[in-house]
Structure formats: C-alpha cells, structure tokens
Amino acid sequence: MIRWRGILWSIHPLFVLVMLASVMTGYFVELLTLFGIVLVHELGHVIVARGYGWTIREVKLLPFGGVAEVEDSGGLPAKEEAAVVLAGPLQNVWMGAAAWGLGQLGWWNNEWASYVVQANIMIGVFNLLPILPLDGGKMLQVLLSRWLTYHQMLLWGARISLLLSAGMVLYAFLPIIKAGGTGIQLNLLAVGIFLFMTNWTYNRNIPYLFLRFLTSRAAASTRHIVRGVWAQPIVVSKRHTVTAALRLFKRDQYHLIVVMEERGRIVAVLPEQRLVNGFLEDGKPDRAVCDLFM
Incomplete structure (x- = not known):
C-alpha cells in the first residue's frame, strides 16, 4: 500500500x-x-x-x-x-x-x-457490465435512481448484480457441459465468485448504506435550499412510520413530507430535515410520523 x-x-x-x-x-x-x-x-x-x-x-x-x-x-x-x-x-x-x-x-x-x-x-x-462494483453497475444505479427511490435503487442494484454474477459463475462451467469441453474457465470463475461475494456483502450492508445516505441529506438539503429548487412532496398518513417515509426519498430531490388524514385533510407539512433528524436523534425505526409534530 x-x-x-x-x-x-x-x-x-x-x-x-x-x-x-x-x-x-x-x-x-x-x-x-x-x-x-x-x-x-x-x-x-x-x-x-x-x-x-x-x-x-x-x-x-x-x-x-x-x-x-x-x-x-x-x-x-x-x-x-x-x-x-x-x-x-x-x-x-x-x-x-x-x-x-x-x-x-x-x-x-x-x-x-x-x-x-x-x-x-x-x-x-x-x-x-451492469454488476457492482464495476462501472456498469454504478451506472445502472445512476439510471435506476431516475425512477426509483434511493432505498429501492440500493435493493435492485444489489439484486441485479447478484443475479448476473451468479450467471457468470455458471457460465464458467459451460465448457465442461458441452461435448468435448476443455474444462472450467478458472479466470471467469474466480472473478464471478469475487463479484458474487462482494454483492452478497453489499446486500447485507444496505441498511448501513441507507443510513449513510440519510446522514448526508443535511448537506444536500442545504445545497438545494441555497440554490432554490422545486420540492417534491411525499404524501403519508399519520400511521406511517418514520422509516417507511424515509424510504420514499429520492436521490437529487428535496422533499416536503405532507401528513394527511384518510379524508384528505392535511395535518402537517414537514421539511425533510425534520424527518431525518427525528430518526437520527432517537434511531427508533417504528416511530410514527405524527410523533414529530405532536
């Protein structure tokens, strides 16, 4: 090193x-x-x-x-x-x-x-190749973030990478399946196993990666506010947990959390910082959103 x-x-x-x-x-x-x-x-x-x-x-x-x-x-x-x-x-x-x-x-x-x-x-x-941590896997996540929430992006990036890296391992055994095959492709097998194990660990670490995303939202929110951007509302009920609401956050977006009753009456509008700070301060994943303004 x-x-x-x-x-x-x-x-x-x-x-x-x-x-x-x-x-x-x-x-x-x-x-x-x-x-x-x-x-x-x-x-x-x-x-x-x-x-x-x-x-x-x-x-x-x-x-x-x-x-x-x-x-x-x-x-x-x-x-x-x-x-x-x-x-x-x-x-x-x-x-x-x-x-x-x-x-x-x-x-x-x-x-x-x-x-x-x-x-x-x-x-x-x-x-x-669209497999993490390869460049194609990172680009896949960039594209997924245009349509999915950040948490969904992490999940699907890991799932697709696991599936394709497993396919790479299986493909390494293809020569011995064919008639007159020359043997296992050891280089491809080693790389495939490495990518599969890397993404297995990545998948297990998604809660940590999502927490790191949340801790970076303060700086990102400040940039959005200073620059001036359209806020994307997230509509939730009072029964929603803070974690469920946070998993609706999207990358490169600033959110306002609209808490609404079943009949359509708006109970509160919270800036995303209130939601993130409320979660980071006590770390209670099942805490209800309504607890933040009551």
Whole structure:
C-alpha cells in the first residue's frame, strides 16, 4: 500500500494471485502492461472525481479495474457520479486507439499492438457490465435512481448484480457441459465468485448504506435550499412510520413530507430535515410520523 496525493492506493489480493500466476507462466511483461492499463483506467475516475471536489480515501486495484472508497458517497449528485464512472472506460478508448495507431505506424510490432488493443477492449467492456462494483453497475444505479427511490435503487442494484454474477459463475462451467469441453474457465470463475461475494456483502450492508445516505441529506438539503429548487412532496398518513417515509426519498430531490388524514385533510407539512433528524436523534425505526409534530 502507498499513499499518493492523499489517497491510499492498494492492490487487491485477487490481483496479487494473478501476478503470481503470470510470473509462474512467463507472462510478466503482459502483467505489467495490464497493471498499467488498470492504473490509468482508475486515474481517469480519480481525476474527474477530484475535479468535482470529491474526497477519495482509498483505491483498490483489481485485475479488471479498481474500487474507490469515497466520503459522503450517499450524497453525491447522480450527474457527477455518471461523469466519474464514464471517465474510466474512456481511458481504455484512447489507450486502445493509441496502441492501434502505433501499430499502424510501425513503431510497435503488430502482435504487441494487437495485445494492448485487445486488453483495453477487454477491460473497458468488462467494466461496463451492469454488476457492482464495476462501472456498469454504478451506472445502472445512476439510471435506476431516475425512477426509483434511493432505498429501492440500493435493493435492485444489489439484486441485479447478484443475479448476473451468479450467471457468470455458471457460465464458467459451460465448457465442461458441452461435448468435448476443455474444462472450467478458472479466470471467469474466480472473478464471478469475487463479484458474487462482494454483492452478497453489499446486500447485507444496505441498511448501513441507507443510513449513510440519510446522514448526508443535511448537506444536500442545504445545497438545494441555497440554490432554490422545486420540492417534491411525499404524501403519508399519520400511521406511517418514520422509516417507511424515509424510504420514499429520492436521490437529487428535496422533499416536503405532507401528513394527511384518510379524508384528505392535511395535518402537517414537514421539511425533510425534520424527518431525518427525528430518526437520527432517537434511531427508533417504528416511530410514527405524527410523533414529530405532536
């Protein structure tokens, strides 16, 4: 692990295993090239994130990309996250194009240029798979947040990622099922298991991730109020629990909580900060919304 520009950079154990396998099989130069491609891919994310003022604590490098730990990730605007996500695969586009151009000019031999082009295509395309924590999985969540609540976005992002990573594991066994198969695709199996276990843990941590989202709402609410935005109302009954109302919050929206009786009479209108603060202060998930204004 090294610290550079205030960011802790580390190599995931899965990448270490790939390194050892490459040394044993004589593909060390190819490994260094792969490492360089992954590093530049991740630097693309970091540079754009820093441009938006994000605080990045740590970046873990994997054979197919990296995972960045960002402060206040629950309160980051969707548009900014989309730009940061796309910045990684865009690095693979220019690196692949540069390798192709160097091959065409004769400055690199065609075999090596072809390898670098294919490596960039592989890393870039693989990262666009809609599986967390890949870039495609993060972009999936950005798109889901346009239609779903934040809590639903977390749930469906995890479910889709679990389903697709399980499919990747099953696909790794496909060669031995076919007649004359060559055996299990070990690389794909290892990556599939890693992604499945990562998303299994992510799914279990959704309550914590949602709590982190709520703790970031104060800063987000202040930004909305200072800038001046349309408030999106959330209509609930007095019987609604605070937790149920909070799970109706959407990303990049400022909410007013309209508490209404069954006959349609408005009992109270609460700013979202009242709801969030009421939950964070006592942490009672089953507390009724009406307790906040009685």
